[in-house]
Amino acid sequence: MTDKEQQQTDARSAGDRLVSGHVSEDPFAAAFKATRMPMIVTDPNQHDNPIIFCNAAFNKLTGYTNEEIIGQNCRILQGPESDPKAVEKMRKAIAAGEDIAVDVTNYRKDGSTFWNAVFISPVRDDSGKIIYFFASQLDFTHVKSREADLAAARHKAEEEVASQTANLRSALSAKSLLVHEVDHRVKNNLLTMASIVKMQARVTTDQGQKQALESVLNRIEALSTVQRKLFTLDDVSKFDISEFTRELVTDLVEATGRKDIHLSLDLSPVHVPAVKATPLSLVVNELVGDAVLRGLSQGGDIHVVVRRTNGHFIIVVEDTSEPIEVDKERAQFSRKLLEASALQLDAKIERTVQNRKTSVSVTVLVDVNLETTH
Template sequence: MQEKDQHRTDARNAGNRLVAGHVSEDPFAAAFKATRMPMIVTDPNQSDNTIIFCNEAFRKMTGYSDDEIIGRNCRFLQGPDTDRETVSKIREAIVAGQDVAIDILNYRKDGSTFWNAVFISPVRDEAGKIIYFFASQLDFTNVKSREADLAAARHKAEAEVAKHTANLRSALDARTLLVHEVDHRVKNNLLTMASIVKMQARVTRDDGRRKTLMSVLNRIEALSTVQRKLFTLDDVSKFDVSEFTRELVTDLVDTTGRKDIRLSLDLSPLLVPAVKATPLSLIVNELVGDAVRRGLSDGGGDIHVVVRRLNGHFLIRIEDTSEPVEPDIENAELGRMLLEASALQLGAEIERKREGQKAIVEVVLLVGDHQENAN
């Protein structure tokens, strides 16, 4: 009994040292405590890799108090119907010091079960030694009961995210690594949302509702692309408009499967402050998506995209030449509202014009030299 109490005391002391390293205004500390996503930190240097810190969301999800959690290994959430093979996979990943994303049946304090989507990542110091394991959870019991194939789709999304985020810089200290792990969860959540919307569209029989869901999915995937781009840069304060545009436009056109929609790009390297990434991504997504839809007539069409710096301004220009297509009224109205809101947020000007069958849209935004680096 005394040894057990000592283990819990050691775990709590380790958690206190972790918290002491983060001032109250630290974005990691604020995000970790306030987020509605259950999160914990374990210490592999403690006996049995015990939990040294958890947030309020984790306590609410499991029903246990802080005193009942700190100093224990996460296996206390397992029960009679927890899959042993799943437990083994988690254990093997931890022993190997690898990321793991897996679904497991867990038990609350009152004995009730819930499906838990668990994401675990090791946190290393500058020497490469694992000093913590960071874990987040997601109770997706309701979704699990309605969508039997949700887990497979989410695993596919996780694999895609892992491919693009595999190389975190090893020289970062523990606090920076933990902050990056929170950012990693944002991308995971966007991809999980996209998977859920995609599955709902798949089972929806009403064409109107399906089109609406696919419209929402398109915007979520655009934002997910932004997050992926932001956090694969060495300098996460900057956002490369050209690289994002190249990837988004190519994906949009390739998704149609049409060979008669001809795409040409004139993209100059252009970095802008990362705070402008979300509204800029929505603008590019709406304008190119609109051009693609106009190119879906029987004769196809040409789409030309320009991103260029112009004397303290930068220009996004979308040209398309195609037969006019009757627009979807609701989707067109949503696109207009998103464009106007994003332009207002950026202080950008949007100009539209037609030259015969050619539709031209130009977006001009002022970016000071101290904010932008044209490489």
């Protein structure tokens, strides 16, 4: 008899002794044999801690018969996909005589795999010596399979979200590039128009025509300022009317070259939709342009306010200067342009004149949603 055959014989004998120690009416032995949970008993006092007993549920789970499994070490269930760390944990627990619960991939006789929730516990005699190891198994492959399916579905969903996000970003980027390109072309066209008007003004000898051309040029430059501001923004859907006003007003006053016109600003951030940019630029241009014109006589003070107030924002231009007589046609055109721009904005205009002080205020409804998302 070979050593292996002798070991199998010894293992069967140990198993027979274990069973013979319980009468057939022993409910614990009956339960051990009949339970649907796979169970085995190993003998650490024999070489390689062989399996000496298994129940029918274990035979059904693994595909091994009693003749094939008795005398074998539990590592017969291990294979290439068995986690070495889990195997090492079991080895160390058995060597230390400790309980261990671990999840590991095991192999059936036919080579198929299953996820095994293993619980191993030592059995001691009255003196505390370990005489057996008891191990139960639970096949939870279906749970792992559902987890894998869920993980795969989650991964697929994440990939789909990432793909859609990338598509959206690409579309937004393309849209932004398109809008910037349109703004860029509009800006260039405005500059071309301004250049043409300047050339015409230079060669015009009639003073009235020259003033009319300069008036048109002034409005074109105001629109160019708006386009330049929009073109340099990351978000072309809105812009800050205060920053625009600061730049436009400063340019208008500095263009006069007058040191006796004093400018003061009280500007709070107010973000408005880009569609309001053109009429707003004309409103600010007309208000400040009129104030500058009045200050050209003997100088004066110009105060500009942009501020939020109760769901609206208000633009106020105040100037203090000596009253001068202005060209009626020019004043009428400026007023009509101001009124038309205010109508586009659904804005309210109020004008008061008291002695040397002229105050004009324009009240515009704020887009609350735009302000909230800024």
